[in-house]
Amino acid sequence: MCGIAGILQPQNTTPIDKSLLARMNGIQSHRGPDDDGFFYGPGIGLAHRRLSIIDLSGGHQPLFNEDGNVCVVFNGEIYNFQELADELVAKGHIFKTHSDTETIVHAWEEWGTACVEHFRGMFAFAIWDQPNQQLFIARDRLGIKPLFYSVLADGSLIFGSELKVLKQHPDLPRAIDHRAVEDYFTFGYIPEPKTIFEGVFKLEPGHYLLLDQQLKLTPKPVQYWDITLSGQSLTLEDTQRELADRLKEAVKVRMVAEVPLGAFLSGGVDSSAVVALMSELQDTPVNTCSIGFDVKAFNETEYAQKVADRYQTNHHSGTVSQDDFDLIDKLADLYDEPYADSSAMPTYRVCELARKHVTVALSGDGGDELLAGYRRYRWHLNEDSVRNKLPYRLRRPLFGFLGKAYPKLDWAPRFLRAKTTFQSMAFDSVEGYHNTMSIMRQDARDALFSDQLKQKLNGYSSLEVFRHHEGSAPSDDPLKKIQYIDMKTYLVGDILTKVDRASMAHSLEVRVPLLDHKFVEWAFNADSKATLQGSEGKYCFKKSLEPHLPHDVLYRKKMGFAVPLVQWFRGPLREKLRESLLSGIMVECGLFNQDTMTTLIDQHASGRRDNSAALWTLMMFAAFMQKNAA
Numbered sequence: 226m227c228g229i230a231g232i233l234q235p236q237n238t239t240p241i242d243k244s245l246l247a248r249m250n251g252i253q254s255h256r257g258p259d260d261d262g263f264f265y266g267p268g269i270g271l272a273h274r275r276l277s278i279i280d281l282s283g284g285h286q287p288l289f290n291e292d293g294n295v296c297v298v299f300n301g302e303i304y305n306f307q308e309l310a311d312e313l314v315a316k317g318h319i320f321k322t323h324s325d326t327e328t329i330v331h332a333w334e335e336w337g338t339a340c341v342e343h344f345r346g347m348f349a350f351a352i353w354d355q356p357n358q359q360l361f362i363a364r365d366r367l368g369i370k371p372l373f374y375s376v377l378a379d380g381s382l383i384f385g386s387e388l389k390v391l392k393q394h395p396d397l398p399r400a401i402d403h404r405a406v407e408d409y410f411t412f413g414y415i416p417e418p419k420t421i422f423e424g425v426f427k428l429e430p431g432h433y434l435l436l437d438q439q440l441k442l443t444p445k446p447v448q449y450w451d452i453t454l455s456g457q458s459l460t461l462e463d464t465q466r467e468l469a470d471r472l473k474e475a476v477k478v479r480m481v482a483e484v485p486l487g488a489f490l491s492g493g494v495d496s497s498a499v500v501a502l503m504s505e506l507q508d509t510p511v512n513t514c515s516i517g518f519d520v521k522a523f524n525e526t527e528y529a530q531k532v533a534d535r536y537q538t539n540h541h542s543g544t545v546s547q548d549d550f551d552l553i554d555k556l557a558d559l560y561d562e563p564y565a566d567s568s569a570m571p572t573y574r575v576c577e578l579a580r581k582h583v584t585v586a587l588s589g590d591g592g593d594e595l596l597a598g599y600r601r602y603r604w605h606l607n608e609d610s611v612r613n614k615l616p617y618r619l620r621r622p623l624f625g626f627l628g629k630a631y632p633k634l635d636w637a638p639r640f641l642r643a644k645t646t647f648q649s650m651a652f653d654s655v656e657g658y659h660n661t662m663s664i665m666r667q668d669a670r671d672a673l674f675s676d677q678l679k680q681k682l683n684g685y686s687s688l689e690v691f692r693h694h695e696g697s698a699p700s701d702d703p704l705k706k707i708q709y710i711d712m713k714t715y716l717v718g719d720i721l722t723k724v725d726r727a728s729m730a731h732s733l734e735v736r737v738p739l740l741d742h743k744f745v746e747w748a749f750n751a752d753s754k755a756t757l758q759g760s761e762g763k764y765c766f767k768k769s770l771e772p773h774l775p776h777d778v779l780y781r782k783k784m785g786f787a788v789p790l791v792q793w794f795r796g797p798l799r800e801k802l803r804e805s806l807l808s809g810i811m812v813e814c815g816l817f818n819q820d821t822m823t824t825l826i827d828q829h830a831s832g833r834r835d836n837s838a839a840l841w842t843l844m845m846f847a848a849f850m851q852k853n854a855a
Contacts, residue, residue: 228256228274228386229298235380241270273298284324294355301348304478368430368717388561398424403681411687413565414718421562461755468769475741484584487512492528495589501773504536513538516575557848565842580731591739597756598763624650704753790837
């Protein structure tokens with residue numbers, strides 16, 4: 226895995242500032258500690274940091290074509306590089322290395338922008354074509370690898386693998402995008418294509434940019450891939466029969482490496498499936514790594530150990546203390562913009578553990594979104610069944626009133642905690658799901674945001690993010706629609722972002738077989754009744770894996786990768802929380818209602834309410850603001 230960076234200046238007006246590009250590249254040295262490289266031409270500079278995985282001696286970047294006039298910098302892996310190389314050699318291209326990177330530059334020569342359609346893998350890369358004076362930048366279909374970019378006031382385009390790369394440029398816009406603030410306090414992350422800064426963007430998954438030095442060719446991103454349906458749903462029998470074999474093939478192509486390779490093993494279904502299939506594909510024991518907690522309610526290690534014992538893996542485990550909150554101040558450095566998934570901390574620790582033993586790790590990410598594993602999907606469909614029985618004109622006022630009047634009973638048994646359900650029932654299906662997915666619901670955000678921020682928002686709502694993706698959803702099936710929305714928002718903005726930054730902080734490459742685009746294209750066609758049957762999510766997935774995994778691993782209650790925020794904010798972090806939210810930059814920025822923040826803290830500290838999710842979201846925003854102001 227690697228890091229890339231670059232500058233394209235218009236009209237070749239001035240030479241590239243080599244010291245600036247060196248700083249941009251150097252700030253991401255954690256992504257590639259093994260090597261660095263630069264290319265400079267009139268008005269163009271490309272940079273690369275390398276983590277050596279394939280062709281250790283011959284994969285230096287930037288890498289050029291035979292004539293030396295087309296070059297590429299690349300972050301990721303192309304899993305079908307050998308068959309692509311064979312095809313390109315047959316067409317007359319000459320290869321000088323055995324690296325997957327070289328297939329990219331020759332594929333560009335052969336197919337132009339359509340080259341991305343030939344790649345199977347995870348990638349973010351930039352190609353400079355000197356004869357045609359074109360810069361081509363692309364990101365993989367599912368967004369496993371990141372890419373940030375901005376067009377500056379002088380017309381220059383800058384890009385990099387992390388936002389901190391762009392922040393090295395003195396002319397990068399630093400004004401806060403207030404719409405991104407609304408999005409963040411809804412979702413806990415800032416969804417593509419926005420970043421926290423106005424005029425700075427993430428290239429969306431499955432998109433590319435094509436530019437010349439006048440930035441005239443295609444200044445707007447072009448979509449080259451999306452999740453679609455074939456028109457013929459796969460039955461439970463179809464899916465169950467083929468799924469394990471198709472997933473095994475996706476695992477197999479990700480096991481090519483010239484460095485130590487292993488897998489994360491949480492004890493959940495997805496990572497256990499990946500480990501089981503890896504074990505069947507290699508003769509030596511798989512290296513596996515898991516992190517547990519010293520609080521039983523958060524600990525899954527006994528299930529990880531069951532899988533490790535069954536397949537006799539070379540298993541490494543660690544334990545995170547319930548008081549392991551030393552990472553909090555590091556998170557702002559890792560993520561560069563507000564990010565509020567607290568499981569980033571144990572994810573950081575498992576990557577830290579894994580890197581002691583391997584350089585490449587396979588993960589089980591993506592299974593819940595692709596195969597309907599989240600409990601919230603079942604709840605959403607139950608709500609939809611009620612929505613379909615009551616006319617909107619009756620449902621909106623009835624449940625709207627109940628949503629406002631019903632108390633927030635965080636302390637009560639789950640069946641009595643109905644406030645969010647009542648709120649969601651007043652909406653249509655997608656707005657209801659948006660309400661369910663909100664860390665802070667609309668009424669809570671209204672109370673938190675200052676009049677100044679509300680004025681800046683000018684009526685903007687984070688619901689627009691879901692509405693945008695709803696318009697592109699390939700099906701009206703209510704389950705498929707919210708799965709699609711999750712894969713465009715939560716999967717890329719939260720899950721994949723978390724894993725990329727945590728793993729790259731330790732120079733660890735993570736590969737994601739469940740997000741192999743061929744597997745995704747097939748599995749997304751599974752009938753909704755095959756993926757979610759009764760109360761059992763990922764049903765066809767689990768049935769297919771019954772020969773490979775213990776029953777209690779497949780069918781136990783999902784735990785997740787949580788941390789004990791409730792206790793932290795009532796104990797060891799109580800004063801840190803109050804200090805970070807009620808003084809300094811959080812007061813001076815003028816974005817928030819101070820009385821609301823005080824109330825949230827006091828309610829939580831007293832035990833009257835569980836406001837931990839909102840407080841963590843605020844604390845991470847404060848950490849970003851403090852770092853950004855420095």
